[in-house]
Amino acid sequence: MYFRSIISAVVAIAACSSSLQGVEASAASPSLTVKDFASNIANGATFVKFYSPQCAHSQKLAPMWEQVAAEHKDWKRTKGFKFAEVDCIAQGGLCEDNDVVSYPTMRLYYKGMPAAKYSKKRSVETISEYVATMAAEYINVPKDVKIEEVGEVKVNALGKVVDLDIESFERRTQFGPWLIEYYAPWCGHCKNLAPIYDEVAVALKDKVNVAKVDCTKNEEICRKEHVPGFPTIKLHQYGHSIEFREQRSLESITEWCLGAIVPSVQPISLVDLPKVKSANDVAFIFIHDANTSPEITSQIEKQSQIFYKQIALHESSEPELARELSASSPSLIALKNNRQYTYSGSLTDTKAVQAWIRHGMKPLVTTLGNHNVGSVLSRPGWVVLGLFDPANTASVAARHELIETAYKYYTSLEGRTHLDDRPLEFVIMDASNWESYVRGAFNLELTDLPVVVVINSREEIYYPFGLDGRLVPVDQEALLTYIADIERGVLVSKSMLSPIQKGFRLVQRRAQTMTRYAKQYPTVAMLLGTAFALSIMRHFGGKVPEKGEEEEEKDKKDKKE
Numbered sequence: 001m002y003f004r005s006i007i008s009a010v011v012a013i014a015a016c017s018s019s020l021q022g023v024e025a026s027a028a029s030p031s032l033t034v035k036d037f038a039s040n041i042a043n044g045a046t047f048v049k050f051y052s053p054q055c056a057h058s059q060k061l062a063p064m065w066e067q068v069a070a071e072h073k074d075w076k077r078t079k080g081f082k083f084a085e086v087d088c089i090a091q092g093g094l095c096e097d098n099d100v101v102s103y104p105t106m107r108l109y110y111k112g113m114p115a116a117k118y119s120k121k122r123s124v125e126t127i128s129e130y131v132a133t134m135a136a137e138y139i140n141v142p143k144d145v146k147i148e149e150v151g152e153v154k155v156n157a158l159g160k161v162v163d164l165d166i167e168s169f170e171r172r173t174q175f176g177p178w179l180i181e182y183y184a185p186w187c188g189h190c191k192n193l194a195p196i197y198d199e200v201a202v203a204l205k206d207k208v209n210v211a212k213v214d215c216t217k218n219e220e221i222c223r224k225e226h227v228p229g230f231p232t233i234k235l236h237q238y239g240h241s242i243e244f245r246e247q248r249s250l251e252s253i254t255e256w257c258l259g260a261i262v263p264s265v266q267p268i269s270l271v272d273l274p275k276v277k278s279a280n281d282v283a284f285i286f287i288h289d290a291n292t293s294p295e296i297t298s299q300i301e302k303q304s305q306i307f308y309k310q311i312a313l314h315e316s317s318e319p320e321l322a323r324e325l326s327a328s329s330p331s332l333i334a335l336k337n338n339r340q341y342t343y344s345g346s347l348t349d350t351k352a353v354q355a356w357i358r359h360g361m362k363p364l365v366t367t368l369g370n371h372n373v374g375s376v377l378s379r380p381g382w383v384v385l386g387l388f389d390p391a392n393t394a395s396v397a398a399r400h401e402l403i404e405t406a407y408k409y410y411t412s413l414e415g416r417t418h419l420d421d422r423p424l425e426f427v428i429m430d431a432s433n434w435e436s437y438v439r440g441a442f443n444l445e446l447t448d449l450p451v452v453v454v455i456n457s458r459e460e461i462y463y464p465f466g467l468d469g470r471l472v473p474v475d476q477e478a479l480l481t482y483i484a485d486i487e488r489g490v491l492v493s494k495s496m497l498s499p500i501q502k503g504f505r506l507v508q509r510r511a512q513t514m515t516r517y518a519k520q521y522p523t524v525a526m527l528l529g530t531a532f533a534l535s536i537m538r539h540f541g542g543k544v545p546e547k548g549e550e551e552e553e554k555d556k557k558d559k560k561e
Helices: 002-014 037-041 056-071 092-097 124-137 166-172 188-203 219-224 250-260 270-279 294-306 319-324 350-360 373-377 395-411 435-442 476-488 499-520 522-541 547-560
Strands: 045-051 081-087 105-110 113-117 161-163 178-183 209-214 232-237 240-243 282-287 312-316 331-336 339-342 365-367 382-388 424-430 451-456 461-463
Touching: 037 045, 037 081, 045 056, 045 124, 056 081, 056 124, 081 124, 161 188, 166 219, 178 188, 188 209, 188 250, 232 250, 270 282, 270 312, 270 319, 282 319, 282 350, 294 312, 294 350, 331 350, 365 395, 373 424, 382 395, 395 424, 395 476, 451 476
Parallel strands: 045 081, 161 209, 178 209, 282 312, 365 424, 382 424
Antiparallel strands: 045 105, 105 113, 178 232, 232 240, 282 331, 331 339, 382 451, 451 461
């Protein structure tokens, strides 16, 4: 040990030029000894400089190190990141234990363990950049520090995908934004996404942190985040997350992510109001003026990020629009269900504003589009499907009437269960976009619209007519009577499938049943399959000879020869 210590010291000193100047520690970077080294690096991240006071390189580094340490001295309290140094002439054994073989050596420790060694250019700018990156990587904010006190935390400095576990997830994701993929190693789609996701990390360098969580090793995280399947991609910011549901390509993921990290409140004027109402089931409008505080404005902007692509959020300082909506400034208004609702709480109360938006973002009547048609029509239960052709001038009034019908239906339930003990949902479909579906499933043409049909997609049935044998118009009285007649069981349902589709579906179901049976009873299935194959052979290829007959035929052949 002693001999090795001498050799290490000789090698280290040889790497430097001698000097009479000393290199002193400071309050921003305290000097550690063998007695207090372990205890000082045990918590958080510690950037340690190992040096020799007689080394010219150490002397050159000293003022740069002191400047960086002094500029970031408050990080010890806010980020759990601190500086320290060790004089290897006075603490030779300590430097030897930490594998220091040259001066100066700069090494980062996290919770007492070596985490990284500095090997870049020695300049204030480069060291500061490295320190900011490592402080973000190993951030550990003390419990008594408020988030706003932490200050700027460097974002995705390396342009790489970070692996998060239960420990790093908790301490790092509170400083966003974070794009996180929840995956399983055995998932084929996850494997296909991996190279694309690496490219996403590069594209979002310095803008968005990019990470992944292995759900097979971190079940608690994935359960808490309500991960429905693999891979699931979510953007985390401001303590909330939104799920990416578009095509998993570099372009779409990057574009979606960059759009979500900036405010997306759209301006609106009085002339835009009718178009905004018709284009959205629910529209939120923020009314403000020159006296509105920046805190309130910032709060609304954050909501546009938290609910990115989930709500239509607009803003206006136009007095004419405020008068049209009978709104004072500042106000947050929701337009839905042919009605106007105004938020009555404090616009600086983050949780209250978010809760109000979340509660109000679902309309009574949902308009179907490419993004939701599959999920809505495949839900269990019943759908009151309003079929409209926008080219028909009667559609505007019919849409209004369908919403009013839904409003009356839900307010008159009085604790009863929905239709046939299953949920019932009102939706609107632009039949011109799904003309072939409307024609094939309901035998309707655009000239028949607007009409309403009640469907059950799971059972693939619908009720084409009212009790009078005619199509049901979008009329509140007629529609409520139609629903009541279905509930009473006096109407006859019809299949949404054609005869050919029915036959194909029957074969498909039989095949699925046979597959499940084969998996449960493989031996029985094999015997049945063999018997079936033999019967086919007998039917198409003649009688299958038994063993005795085969031998008899062979004997006859031998005799002839």
